[in-house]
Amino acid sequence: MAGGLSPAAALPTEVRTRAARRRSPAVWLLLGPPSLVLTLLFMLPIGLVLVTSITDPRMSLAHYQRIFTVPLYTHVMLNTFVTSLVVTALCLVLGYPVAYVMARRSDWVSTLLLTIVAMSFWTGFLVRTYAWLVILGSKGPVTGAYQALGLGPAPQLLFTSFASTLGMTHILLPYMILALFAVMKKIEPDQLKAAASLGARPRAAFAAVFLPLSLPGVVNGSLLVFVSCLGFFVTPILLGTPRDMMISQLINQQIEELLAWGFASAVAVILLIATGLILVVYNRFAGLDRLWG
Amino acid sequence: MTAYLSLRNIVKSYDGRVNAVDNVSIDIAKGEFLTFLGPSGSGKTTTLMMIAGFEAPSAGAIELEGEDLTRRKPYERNIGVVFQNYALFPHMTVERNVAFPLRMRRFPRNREAARVREILDLVGLGPFAGKHPRELSGGQQQRVALARGLVFNPDVLLLDEPLGALDKSLREQMQVELKRIQREVGITTVYVTHDQTEAMTMSDRIAVFSHGKLEQVAPPLDVYHRPRTRFVGEFIGDSNIFAGTVDESQPGCVTLEALGPMRVDVEAWRRVGKGAVDVLVRPERVQLAAPGAEPALLNRLVMEIGVIVNYGDSVLLIGSARGQRLRMRIAGAQPDAIREGATVIVGWRPGDEHLIARS
Numbered sequence: 220m221a222g223g224l225s226p227a228a229a230l231p232t233e234v235r236t237r238a239a240r241r242r243s244p245a246v247w248l249l250l251g252p253p254s255l256v257l258t259l260l261f262m263l264p265i266g267l268v269l270v271t272s273i274t275d276p277r278m279s280l281a282h283y284q285r286i287f288t289v290p291l292y293t294h295v296m297l298n299t300f301v302t303s304l305v306v307t308a309l310c311l312v313l314g315y316p317v318a319y320v321m322a323r324r325s326d327w328v329s330t331l332l333l334t335i336v337a338m339s340f341w342t343g344f345l346v347r348t349y350a351w352l353v354i355l356g357s358k359g360p361v362t363g364a365y366q367a368l369g370l371g372p373a374p375q376l377l378f379t380s381f382a383s384t385l386g387m388t389h390i391l392l393p394y395m396i397l398a399l400f401a402v403m404k405k406i407e408p409d410q411l412k413a414a415a416s417l418g419a420r421p422r423a424a425f426a427a428v429f430l431p432l433s434l435p436g437v438v439n440g441s442l443l444v445f446v447s448c449l450g451f452f453v454t455p456i457l458l459g460t461p462r463d464m465m466i467s468q469l470i471n472q473q474i475e476e477l478l479a480w481g482f483a484s485a486v487a488v489i490l491l492i493a494t495g496l497i498l499v500v501y502n503r504f505a506g507l508d509r510l511w512g
Numbered sequence: 513m514t515a516y517l518s519l520r521n522i523v524k525s526y527d528g529r530v531n532a533v534d535n536v537s538i539d540i541a542k543g544e545f546l547t548f549l550g551p552s553g554s555g556k557t558t559t560l561m562m563i564a565g566f567e568a569p570s571a572g573a574i575e576l577e578g579e580d581l582t583r584r585k586p587y588e589r590n591i592g593v594v595f596q597n598y599a600l601f602p603h604m605t606v607e608r609n610v611a612f613p614l615r616m617r618r619f620p621r622n623r624e625a626a627r628v629r630e631i632l633d634l635v636g637l638g639p640f641a642g643k644h645p646r647e648l649s650g651g652q653q654q655r656v657a658l659a660r661g662l663v664f665n666p667d668v669l670l671l672d673e674p675l676g677a678l679d680k681s682l683r684e685q686m687q688v689e690l691k692r693i694q695r696e697v698g699i700t701t702v703y704v705t706h707d708q709t710e711a712m713t714m715s716d717r718i719a720v721f722s723h724g725k726l727e728q729v730a731p732p733l734d735v736y737h738r739p740r741t742r743f744v745g746e747f748i749g750d751s752n753i754f755a756g757t758v759d760e761s762q763p764g765c766v767t768l769e770a771l772g773p774m775r776v777d778v779e780a781w782r783r784v785g786k787g788a789v790d791v792l793v794r795p796e797r798v799q800l801a802a803p804g805a806e807p808a809l810l811n812r813l814v815m816e817i818g819v820i821v822n823y824g825d826s827v828l829l830i831g832s833a834r835g836q837r838l839r840m841r842i843a844g845a846q847p848d849a850i851r852e853g854a855t856v857i858v859g860w861r862p863g864d865e866h867l868i869a870r871s
Contacts, residue, residue: 407597407599409595409597409599410599410601412564412566412586412593412595412599413593413595413599413600413601413660414601414612414616415565415566415585415586415587416564416565416566416586416587416589416591416592416593416661417587417592417612417613417616417660417661417664418587418613418616418617418664419587419612419616420587420616423616424587427601427612428601431603432601432602432603
C-alpha cells in the first residue's frame with residue numbers, strides 16, 4: 220500500500236528526458252532487465268485486469284455501468300473519496316505544527332521529534348493497526364477509562380469508520396510530516412528575520428512568507444496521503460465496518476466471497492484511473508515547486 | 513558630534529563565560545556611514561544583529577535619539593536590514609517584495625505603487641518590477657534588497673556583508689552605487705564587512721572589531737595612518753611593525769629590537785612618553801636611498817630583497833634587514849637595480865612612522 224508511492228512522485232522529469240536523449244547500446248542494455256521486469260510484473264497484470272473487466276463473464280461494459288448506477292457501489296466510491304479527504308485533512312492539521320517545530324528549531328527538540336516520527340514511520344502498519352485494535356477494544360484503556368470515571372458503558376469505537384479513519388490518519392501522518400519537513404527545512408531563517416525587520420509581526424510573517432513557501436510541502440504531503448488512502452486495505456478491514464467500505468475492501472469482497480473477477484477488475488481499473496488522474500494534476504502542480512525554488 | 517544611534521556598553525554572551533561582544537560603545541551621527549570592520553568571529557555581525565533586534569544584548573543599551581530600543585522587537589523598530597544572502601521572498605515579484613514593508617506598516621494603499629516605483633527608480637530597477645527574484649542577477653537582487661530596506665524610510669539602514677557574494681568588478685561597481693544611494697537618501701547606515709578596501713572607500717568612520725572588543729573608531733585615513741593598536745595596524749593595509757623602546761634621554765629617538773636606534777617625530781615621541789612601543793612604517797613610506805639621495809632620509813637600513821611582487825602599477829619588495837622582516841612598495845615601474853637576491857639601501861624620514869604605545 221503506502222510505501223510504494225513516494226519514490227515515483229519524487230522522480231524528477233529532467234532525469235528521465237536526459238537519459239532518453241543519449242541513446243547508446245549500453246543504455247539499452249541497462250534498460251533491458253528493468254523494462255522486462257516492469258512489463259512482466261506490472262504492465263501485463265494491469266493489462267489482464269483491464270481485459271478481464273470487460274470480458275468476464277462476457278464482452279461488455281456492464282460492470283462499469285453497475286459501478287456508477289448501483290447505489291451500494293457509488294456509496295463505496297464516495298466513501299473512499301470522502302474518507303481519503305478527511306484523513307488527508309487530519310494529517311495536514313496534525314502534521315503541520317509538528318513539521319514546523321521540527322524545521323524551525325535546531326536543538327534537541329527537533330532531533331527528538333524527528334526520531335519519534337521516523338520510528339513511527341518504520342514500524343509496520345500492521346503492527347500499528349493491531350495496536351489500535353487493543354486500544355479501542357472492549358478490554359482496552361479507552362473502555363477502562365470510561366468505566367473508571369463512571370460514565371457508563373463506553374460507546375462502540377472498534378469496527379466503526381471512526382476507528383478506521385483514526386488508524387489511517389495515524390499510519391499516514393509520518394508521510395505528511397516528512398513531506399512537509401523536507402520543504403520547510405529549506406526555508407531560510409533569514410527570510411523570517413527579514414520579514415520581522417520589515418515590520419511583520421510573527422503571525423503576519425508566517426502568513427505572508429512561511430506559509431506560501433511551505434505550500435509545495437503541503438501539496439506533496441497531501442498527494443502522498445490521499446493517494447495512499449484511496450487504496451488502503453488492511454486498516455479499514457481490521458478497524459472499520461463493512462457498512463462503510465473502501466474500494467479495496469470491495470475488490471477483495473467481490474473476489475473472495477463472490478468470485479466476481481470481472482466486476483472486481485472493473486473496480487480496480489476505476490481506482491487506477493482515479494490515482495492516475497491525481498498524479499497528472501500533481502504534475503501540473505509540481506511546476507509550482509520549481510517556480511519558487 | 514551629537515549621537516543619533518548609541519550603543520552603550522553592549523555585552524553579548526551566549527554561554528555566560530566568553531563574551532562574543534565585549535563592552536562595545538559607539539555613538540553614530542545622523543546620516544553617518546559607519547562600517548564595522550573585523551575578521552570573522554570578531555563580534556561585528558552579532559553587534560549588528562543586536563541593533564536590528566534579532567539578538568538581545570546580555571547587558572548594555574541601544575538608543576535611538578535618546579529613546580531606548582534595547583527591549584523592542586525587530587518589527588517594533590524602524591530599521592532596514594539588508595542580508596548577506598539578500599533574503600528576498602522568492603514567491604513575490606520585485607514589486608511585491610518592495611511593497612512588503614509598506615503593507616506591514618499600513619502605508620496608504622493609494623500611494624503604495626508610486627512609492628515603490630520611486631524607490632525602484634532610485635536603485636535603477638524600474639523595468640524589473642514584475643520579475644521574480646530568481647530571474648535577476650546577484651547584483652540586481654542586491655538592489656532589490658536595498659530598495660526593500662529603504663522603501664519605508666527607516667531610521668537606520670543595516671547592511672550585513674551585502675557585497676560578499678558578488679564578484680570583484682561587480683563589487684566595486686556596487687560600492688560606488690551603494691554610496692551614491694546612501695548619500696542621496698541621507699540615511700544613517702551601519703555596514704558590516706571583513707573587506708578593508710570596502711571599509712576604506714565607503715565609510716565616514718570605521719569601527720574595527722577584534723575578539724568582541726572595539727579596537728578603534730575613526731575616519732578611514734586615521735585608522736590607516738594612526739592605528740590605535742597593533743592589531744589595527746596589522747589588519748588594515750600592509751605594514752612593517754617593529755618592537756622598540758622609547759629612548760628617554762634623546763628627544764625623538766626610539767631603540768628598535770635588532771635594528772637599533774631610529775629617529776621619529778618628536779611630538780609623537782613626547783606623547784608616548786616612555787616604555788615599550790610598536791613602530792609602524794607603511795611599506796609605501798619606505799624609500800630607496802640611492803647614492804646622493806635626500807639627506808632627510810635619516811633612518812637607513814641595508815635590505816636584502818627576497819621576493820619581488822609586481823602589481824603593474826607598483827612593486828612590492830619583501831625582504832629582510834638584520835633578520836627583521838621588511839616590506840616596501842615602490843610606485844611605478846620597477847627600477848633596474850632591483851632584483852631578487854640583491855642588496856639595497858632603503859630608508860624613511862622621521863614622521864613617516866606611527867608610534868603605538870604598548871599597554
